[in-house]
Amino acid sequence: MADKITSRNKSYSQWYVDIVIQAKLADYSPVKGCMVIRPNGYALWEKMQEILNRMFKETGHRNAYFPLLIPDSFIKKEAEHVEGFSPELAIVTRAGGDKLDEPLVIRPTSETIIWSMYKKWIQSYRDLPLLINQWANVVRWEKRTRLFLRTTEFLWQEGHTAHETAEQAQEETLKMLFVYQKFAEEYMAIPVIAGEKSESEKFAGAVKTYTIEAMMQDKKALQAGTSHFLGQNFAKAFDVTFQSRKGGLEYVWATSWGVSTRLIGALIMSHSDDKGLVLPPELAPIKVVIVPIYKNDTKTDIMNYADSLYKSLMGKYSVKLDDDDQNKPGWKFSEWELQGVPVRIEIGPRDMEKNQVVLARRDTGEKITVNKQHAAEEVKNLLEDIQNNLFRRAAGFRQENTFNTSGYGEFKEIINAAGGFIQAGWCGSPTCEAGIKKETKATIRALPLAHDGDGKKCIYCGGDAAVTAVFAKAY
RNA sequence: CGGGAUGUAGCCUAGGGGCUAGGGCGCCUGCUUUGGGAGCAGGAGAUCGGAGGUUCGAAUCCUCUCAUCCCGACCA
Numbered sequence: 001m002a003d004k005i006t007s008r009n010k011s012y013s014q015w016y017v018d019i020v021i022q023a024k025l026a027d028y029s030p031v032k033g034c035m036v037i038r039p040n041g042y043a044l045w046e047k048m049q050e051i052l053n054r055m056f057k058e059t060g061h062r063n064a065y066f067p068l069l070i071p072d073s074f075i076k077k078e079a080e081h082v083e084g085f086s087p088e089l090a091i092v093t094r095a096g097g098d099k100l101d102e103p104l105v106i107r108p109t110s111e112t113i114i115w116s117m118y119k120k121w122i123q124s125y126r127d128l129p130l131l132i133n134q135w136a137n138v139v140r141w142e143k144r145t146r147l148f149l150r151t152t153e154f155l156w157q158e159g160h161t162a163h164e165t166a167e168q169a170q171e172e173t174l175k176m177l178f179v180y181q182k183f184a185e186e187y188m189a190i191p192v193i194a195g196e197k198s199e200s201e202k203f204a205g206a207v208k209t210y211t212i213e214a215m216m217q218d219k220k221a222l223q224a225g226t227s228h229f230l231g232q233n234f235a236k237a238f239d240v241t242f243q244s245r246k247g248g249l250e251y252v253w254a255t256s257w258g259v260s261t262r263l264i265g266a267l268i269m270s271h272s273d274d275k276g277l278v279l280p281p282e283l284a285p286i287k288v289v290i291v292p293i294y295k296n297d298t299k300t301d302i303m304n305y306a307d308s309l310y311k312s313l314m315g316k317y318s319v320k321l322d323d324d325d326q327n328k329p330g331w332k333f334s335e336w337e338l339q340g341v342p343v344r345i346e347i348g349p350r351d352m353e354k355n356q357v358v359l360a361r362r363d364t365g366e367k368i369t370v371n372k373q374h375a376a377e378e379v380k381n382l383l384e385d386i387q388n389n390l391f392r393r394a395a396g397f398r399q400e401n402t403f404n405t406s407g408y409g410e411f412k413e414i415i416n417a418a419g420g421f422i423q424a425g426w427c428g429s430p431t432c433e434a435g436i437k438k439e440t441k442a443t444i445r446a447l448p449l450a451h452d453g454d455g456k457k458c459i460y461c462g463g464d465a466a467v468t469a470v471f472a473k474a475y
Numbered sequence: 476c477g478g479g480a481u482g483u484a485g486c487c488u489a490g491g492g493g494c495u496a497g498g499g500c501g502c503c504u505g506c507u508u509u510g511g512g513a514g515c516a517g518g519a520g521a522u523c524g525g526a527g528g529u530u531c532g533a534a535u536c537c538u539c540u541c542a543u544c545c546c547g548a549c550c551a
Contacts, residue, residue: 004512011545013545013546014544014545017544017545028543028544030542032542032543081551084550084551085551087549087550088550088551108551109551140550140551142549142550143476143548143549143550144546144547144548144549144550150550201551202551203551204551205551206551209551226551228551258551291510293509293510294509295508295509296507296508296509299509325509327509327512327513328508328509328510328511328512328513329509329510329511330509330510330511330512330513331509331511331512331513332511332512333510333511333512334511334512335512337511346510348509348510349510350510351510358510
């Protein structure tokens with residue numbers, strides 16, 4: 001078999017690049033830092049959109065679309081926001097052959113343009129809550145890019161909501177955090193830690209940022225989604241007020257939340273192996289592929305047999321019959337494994353003779369032989385089993401690589417040698433956080449919800465811990 | 476922005492002053508094959524990243540430049 005993919009042992013980052021390129025998920029573009037999402041990759045994004053859209057709508061949100069170009073002055077209206085984003089903005093200064101009077105920023109996120117519109121749309125508490133989501137592209141000029149994980153332009157969804165009270169906005173923030181958690185765990189089969197970000201890690205312009213944080217196979221952390229409680233920061237910056245039930249004029253309370261095509265990177269780095277992509281059935285654009293195996297003289301019979309199986313499955317799952325005559329079965333096996341299809345059905349003369357089929361599962365490589373009449377039911381069970389197995393495997397891996405320690409010496413040892421997540425006490429001081437980052441490169445990934453200090457001491461300064469923090473090196 | 480690496484056909488690559496730039500994969504044609512990336516035969520495909528220079532002669536040497544990847548710094 002041709003070695004198209006560098007093994008994870010040899011080079012994890014090259015393995016990742018190889019998967020993306022060889023599974024035809026994406027390709028490099030002529031512009032530095034940008035990528036083309038190819039049909040295989042875009043199909044994954046479409047599955048994510050489909051599921052998330054359903055979940056967003058079930059929680060009362062509606063989709064809309066705001067423009068790509070934002071007046072430069074808008075970005076500058078919220079002090080922390082401008083400070084956070086100004087280094088990575090792409091700005092249009094010429095258009096239509098002339099220099100523009102006011103430069104236009106290509107959106108790095110849409111808070112400012114959206115709140116400028118919300119000012120027009122919100123007058124009364126009767127206009128609240130306003131629950132809008134948009135699917136869009138954004139541009140952030142990053143110094144260092146990686147396919148899917150951090151590209152100059154990327155696709156995402158951004159929810160922007162407006163509420164009467166701080167409590168309602170806070171509730172919305174957490175509600176959407178849990179939507180993300182459910183999506184990651186139940187569909188992507190990726191276990192995540194739901195928690196709050198520390199002050200230094202939060203979104204520029206937010207009062208509080210919440211995150212779902214996942215562990216990749218190299219034991220590094222990946223921020224997979226964020227949900228922000230924006231307080232009244234943007235309402236004040238854009239003067240968005242409403243007449244309350246009591247008649248007074250009050251600033252609106254806000255949230256925003258988003259996940260991006262980075263999730264595709266998370267998916268790859270959670271489940272895939274040295275043979276290629278491994279997709280959880282819930283997200284696999286093709287769940288089952290049928291590979292017929294025939295000789296010239298048996299071709300017609302085998303194809304008929306395969307086709308009848310195909311017809312019996314096609315209404316139930318997205319299934320593909322690979323009737324391409326150009327490649328041999330062995331080639332097809334490898335190719336579909338590379339592309340991550342969860343279940344492969346092999347049908348050859350020996351199977352037809354015994355009225356059976358061979359089911360091969362992508363997650364373990366295991367093959368089983370089942371009676372053709374039971375194939376549909378067996379496939380259903382197998383898909384469920386693969387979905388569960390992938391989650392269990394990832395959860396087990398995370399557990400094996402999550403450590404508790406109260407000694408800073410041990411902390412440094414773990415981070416440098418084994419890697420992984422470390423749960424430790426933190427006093428809450430940015431100085432301690434910065435010291436740890438400088439000395440170990442580990443950052444606070446999340447302050448898990450429902451954990452106070454638990455009587456711990458700060459891992460760095462030894463003072464009383466305000467919270468339990470999860471530390472790790474991160475993407 | 477620092478460090479490293481690489482640019483030769485769609486992809487991988489050989490050649491490091493000299494004659495028609497060689498091979499593998501892939502692609503096209505035909506035949507044979509088909510239970511883990513098939514075989515044979517024939518064929519198409521290259522201004523050697525770009526510019527300038529040295530030379531009788533440059534893919535090869537020199538200078539500059541552009542691009543990408545990897546590592547680091549930075550990063551809602």
